[in-house]
Amino acid sequence: MLTPSDKALVPFVSVDHMMQLIHHVGLPAMLRGLSTYIADDFARWEQFDKTPRVASHSAEGVIELMPTSDGETYGFKYVNGHPKNTSEGLQTVTAFGLLADVDTGYPVLLTEMTLLTALRTAATSALVAKALAPRGATTMAMIGNGAQSEFQSLAMMAIAGVTHVRLYDIDAGATAKCAHNLADTGLTVTTCTSPEDAIEGAQILTTCTADKAHATILTDNMVGAGVHINAIGGDCPGKTEIAPGILTRGDIFVEYPPQTRIEGDIQQLPDDHPVTEIWQVLAGQAQGRTSDRQITIFDSVGFAIEDFSALRFVRDQVRNTAFFHPLDLLADPDDPRDLFGMLSRAKG
Structure with a gap:
């Protein structure tokens, strides 16, 4: 000391x-x-x-x-x-x-x-999901099973009440690694062979992929009403995960707009596209989820x-x-x- x-x-x-x-x-x-x-x-x-x-x-x-x-x-x-x-x-x-x-x-x-970054990223995701996800949400699709996936899953269980996680990665070895690490944690884990399989029955969709590319992990026709999307993999210019059509159908929540418009999935949208700062929701100054059919999107890039x-x-x-x-x-x-x-x- x-x-x-x-x-x-x-x-x-x-x-x-x-x-x-x-x-x-x-x-x-x-x-x-x-x-x-x-x-x-x-x-x-x-x-x-x-x-x-x-x-x-x-x-x-x-x-x-x-x-x-x-x-x-x-x-x-x-x-x-x-x-x-x-x-x-x-x-x-x-x-x-x-x-x-x-x-x-x-x-x-x-x-x-x-x-510590892995922990704080997961804690932030779960804090926001607790505020924005559908009431009683218990199942999360975890698309991208790399270094962050276990932390996301366990934070969603500890903070947001998730009990079931459905895993998918283009690398089956990554999915096997994640499933092994989550064994005996109290979560029910299902390994999936496609993104479409992973989102089946999930109220929370987490995307966390690593490729620095304009990827489309979630296409417009994959996402129905009422889900919460936790988009954490698009975190620099030229790196996205969510189809623009989903973004325009959903209500978007961000940390700090000047940073997210450069680095987040909303870099695909016009600079004047409306977003809500998540601190305002947590502080009771703005609305979060307002209906069962609303799509909420946390376009998270991490903030200081x-x-x-x-x-x-x-x-x-x-x-x-x-x-x-x-x-x-x-x-x-x-x-x-x-x-x-x-x-x-x-x-x-």
Whole structure:
């Protein structure tokens, strides 16, 4: 544990410590806790600095910085998205994040965020599904069974009341992996051989594919009235999953319109197409689902405030625990004006 005199030492949560923390808290409790922090920060949305993430795009993928501040604490996440990585034995998405004290500018937490991003993405999806999905929804189609699929499924069970998951991926091995990992979790799991099979009887349709392409995972004729679509795979320019016809038939909910219009499925629509910011629904300032036949679409690309919430949650959880390393990250000269002197003394 760090004391107030240890300001030059930054708590660092490694991958190993993050895994220990998750098992210590319990995965369902971790997902519920993250959703609570996200909901709390969405309720004070207007207090935050907001900007579309700063992205460096290439033919292979994207590297992004996602910053925000509530005036007291600053946070950012570094994250990449490289669909080709899986074929090379690498993660499609990796990330780390930082919290800092606005008053001093000193970092107060540095942490891995590959696992944490998977958790916060799933927690956000389930939080929104709880608000927008048909009443009593119990079945989700999980189309795309890669690294995010288990987290999505378990969050929907822990937060939104889902009991059945129907899995489909173009790679049957990915579906088998997901089904194996979800065994003995309390979910009823069905493996499917087509997207049409997967959505049979599902009230929640989650799409989470990795290809950086204008794909159509859900065609217009596949989607009937009354479902909630959780579209999380379209998350950069040139990458979509939902047919435009579905988008024009449904009511679309987004995190931050200036970012989603660039990166989300709604990049296929005119810039003036109406959308609702999801924070307004969660704060009671806008309507969500209004009828049993309504199609609701959460066009989620991930936003910095969700990462800020996740970082706050981890900071609060690791206090008074051993789930971090004190990291010697900041120079701490005896005289703050004599940085050179500190360097000179280190020589001998």
